[in-house]
Amino acid sequence: MKLLFASDSFKGSLSSEQIVGILTETAKSIFPSCQCRGIPVADGGEGTVDAVVKAMNGQMRTIQAHGPLMEDITCSYGVFDGNHAVIEMAAASGLPMVPEEKRNPLNTTTFGTGELIRDALEQGYRKIAIAIGGSATNDGGMGAMTALGIRFLDKNGKALTGIGADLERIDTIDVSGLHPAVSETEFTVMCDVTNPLTGPDGATYTFGKQKGGTPEILDRLEKDMKSYSRKLKELTGTDVNEIPGTGAAGGLGAALKVFLHANMKSGIETVLDLIKFDSLLEGVDLVITGEGRMDWQSAFGKVPSGIGMRCKAKGIPAVAIVGGMGDGAEKLYEHGIESIVTTISGIMSIEEAMERAEELYRNAAVRTFRMLRTGKGLN
Template sequence: MKFLFASDSFKGSLSSEEITGILTEEAKRIFPDCECSGVSVADGGEGTIEAVIDAMNGQIKTVSVHGPLMEETTAEFGVFDGSHAVIEMAKASGLPMVPSEKRNPLYTTTYGTGELIKAALDEGYRNIAIAIGGSATNDGGMGAMTALGVKFLDKEGNQLTGYGKDLGSVDRIDISGLHPAVKETEFTVMCDVMNPLTGQNGATYTFGKQKGGTPEVLKRLETDMKSYAGKLLELTGIDVDQIKGTGAAGGLGAALNVFLNANMKSGIETVLDLIQFDSLLEGVDLVVTGEGRMDWQSAFGKVPSGIGMRCKKRRIPAVAIVGGMGDGAEKIYEHGIESITTTIQGAMAIEEAMERSVELYRGAAQRTFRILRAGMSLKE
C-alpha cells in the first residue's frame, strides 16, 4: 500500500509538513507495512514559495525592495534547479503591508514587485512564476514595469512614478529600457480571478474598495484605468479587457501580459507543475489532500480540486481531510475527491478547534484510514 499526502496548510494551525507527519504516523498505525510520502502544496496564494521550495529542495533569497508606499523593506523569493524562480507579489506589494489608516489605491505601487522580478533576472533565472494575489495596489502594474526599465511619460515628457494616481497621466510609454533578459525569459502568472482590467467587474470596482478606495477615488481610478488601457492598446495592439485575469492585482496582470508576454495560469496548476506532482503519483494507491475549510469555492482553483483532477486522470482515488465544511463543499466530488472527513468532532468555537488542531487532525486521520481498512475487507 502506497500513500501520497498532499494537503494545503490549515492557516494559523497546521503546516503542510505537520499534516504529512500526522498522516504518516496514523497510516502506519493502521497499515504497518505501508509506504508513505508527502509533499507541501499551495494554490498560488500565501505559502506558495515555501511549498515549492520545500518540495524542490530550493532556497529562499532575500532582497531589498520598496513596499507599496515606497518605503524601504525586504522581500523574499524562491529559487530552484538553477533556472526557476518563484515570486509572491504580496511579499513586496501586499495589502497587509499598508496600515488600515493609510490604505488608498491612489498612493500605492507595485514597484517592489518589479524589483523582485529584476533581482531574479539579474541572478540569471529564466523561468519565473509570479503569484499575484493579495495586492494593496491599483496601479495597472506601472510601478512594477517602471522598476524593470519601462518609462511612463506624461504630456510634458516627465517620467511618472507609477502610483495609482498616475494612471490618467500616461501619454506615452517608452519600452526601450525594458530589462534585456525579459525577451529570453518565460514568465507564468499564477492567477485564479477572471476579471478584466476595466468595467464593473474590473480591477478597480471589484477589488479597489478593500484597498481603501472611496466611491470618489474608485470613480477616478476607473476613468484613469480606461485611459491607461487605451495607451496599452496603442502601444501593443493588445486589448487587455479581452484577456481574462488582466484585472488581477489592480491591473498587474495586464502589465505582466503586455510587457513580459506572461502566460496566465491557474495557481494550483502552476504549483503542481513546478513540483512535478504527476511524477509523484507513480505507483500510488491513495492520495490524501485537504484544506482548512472546504466549501463551494474549493472546486475552483483550490488545492483539493487541483489534486483531485490530477488523480482522476490517473484513476487514483483521492480523499480530503478538512477542518470544516461549508455550503457546496460536495461540489468537490466532481473534481476527483471521493470523500471528505472533517476534523471537528462536535460543536466548538474556532478558537478551540485551532488550539486542539493536532489532536483533532490526528483523530480524523485515524478515522480515514480505519474506514479504508474496512472498505478493503468488503467482499466483491
C-alpha cells in the first residue's frame, strides 16, 4: 500500500513536517510494509515559500531590502530547479512588520517586494510566483513597480517614492525603465480574493482598516485609487476593475497584472503545480491531508479542497485529519475528501487543544489507520 501525506500546518501548534512524521510513524505501526511519502504544503499564505522549497529541495536566497516603512531589512525568497523563484510579499511588505502605533496605509510601500522580484530577475530566474497575502500596504503596487524601474511622476516631473500618499500625486507614468528581464519572465500571482481595485469591495475599503486606515484616510485613499485606476487605463487600455483580484494586497495585484502581465491564480493550485503534485499521485492508494480547522470556507482555495480535487480527478481517495470542524465542513465531500477525522476527542479549551496538539493528532492518526485496516478486511 502506497500512502501520500500532504497536510497544511496547524497554525500555532503543528508544522506540516511534524504532521508528516506522525503520520509516517503511525502508518508503519499498523501497516509495517506500507510505503509512505510526505510533503509540506501551503495555500499561498504564510509558509508557502518554506513549503515549496522543502518539497522541491530548493534553497532560500537572502538579500538586503526595504520594509513597509522603507526601513532596512533582511528578507528571503525561495529558488529551485534552476529557473523558479517563489516570493512572499509578506517577507518584505507584511503587516506584522509595522508596529500597531505606526500603521497607516498612507505611509507604507511595496518597494521591498519589488526588490525581491528584481533580485530574482537579476539572478536569472524566469518563472516567478508571488504570494501576495498579508500586506501592510495600499499603494496600488507603486512601490514594487518603482523598484523594478517604472517612474511615477508628479505634475512637476518629479519621481514619487511609491507610498500610499503618493497615489494622489501621480500625473504621468513612465514605463521606459522597466527591468528588461520582465519581458522574458513568466509571473504567477497567488491570489484567492476576487476584489476589484476600487469600490465598496475594493482594496481600500475591504482591507484598509486592518492596515491602520481611519475612515478619513480610507476615503482619501479610495479617491486616489480611482484616479490611479484611470491612469492605468489611459496607459494600458485595461480597466483593472474588470479583473478579479486586482484589489489584493492594496492594489499590488493590479500592478502585477498590468505592468508584469502576471497570471492570477489560486494559491493552492499554484503551490500544487510548483511541487508537481499530480506526478506524486502516481501509484498512490490513499492521500491524507488536513488543516487546523475545517468549515465551509475550506472549499474555497484551502489545502484540503485543492488536494481533494486533484485526487478526485485521478480516482484516488483522500481523507482529511483536522483540528476541528465548523459549519459546512461537509462541503469538502464534494471536493474529493472522502472522510474527515477530528483530532479533538472531548470537551476542551483551545489552549488545551493546542498544548496537546501532537498527542491528539497521533491519536486521530491511529483511529484513521485502524479504520483503514478494518476496511481492507471487509469483503
